[in-house]
Structures are given as structure tokens and as C-alpha cells.
Amino acid sequence: MTGYDAYQTAQTLAANGRTDSDAVTHADMDTAADVAGAPRPAGADDRHTVRLALDAIGEGQ
Template sequence: MTAYDAYLAARLLAASGRTDTDAVTTADMDAAADIAGADRPSSGHDRQAVRLALDTITQPWSL
């Protein structure tokens, strides 16, 4: 899984209202990746990349 695949899956999760990274399951990530046309997360590192991308998309930035 590339960083772009993780971003695509996270973007789809966010669009479907799944913004709580603690509540997103492996099945959610697999389905989002399939729909987005991205590789499925195949390891814990890949799933963490999706969670980090989801946090980046959904959390407000503060400087």
C-alpha cells in the first residue's frame, strides 16, 4: 500500500462519516480501499497509515 492508497481510503472513510480512527475497523478500511480502487491495507503499518491519513483529513490544524 502506498501513501496515496492510504489517502484514498481515508478520504472515502471521511466522506462516509467514519472519522473516529479508533472505531474504524479493518473491514471498513478494506471496503474503502476497494471502492477507491486502491490496494487494501495488508499489515498493521498499512492500517496505521490509513488512520494517520484519516486524522490528517479530519482534524483541524492549529499553529
């Protein structure tokens, strides 16, 4: 998963009201990645990158 893929996934999560990175589940991330057209997070590192992107989006709002 690239940083851009993680950002697209995080944008989809945020657009659907899932802005708390600590509360987002693996299933939430998988669904958001599918909707965004990005690869699903493959492991802990990818999920961490999505959480970081989601936190950055939340700080910008």
C-alpha cells in the same frame, strides 16, 4: 500500500462518515479501499498509515 493509497482510502472513509480513526475496523478499511480503487491494507503498518491519513483529514475539517 502507498501513502496516496492510504489517503484515498481515508478520504472514502471520511466521505462516508467514518472519521474516528480509533473506531474504524479492518473491514471498514477494506471496503473503503475497494471503493477507492486502492489496494487493501496488507498489515498493521498499512492500517496505521490509513489511520494517520484519516486523522489528518479530520483535523482539516
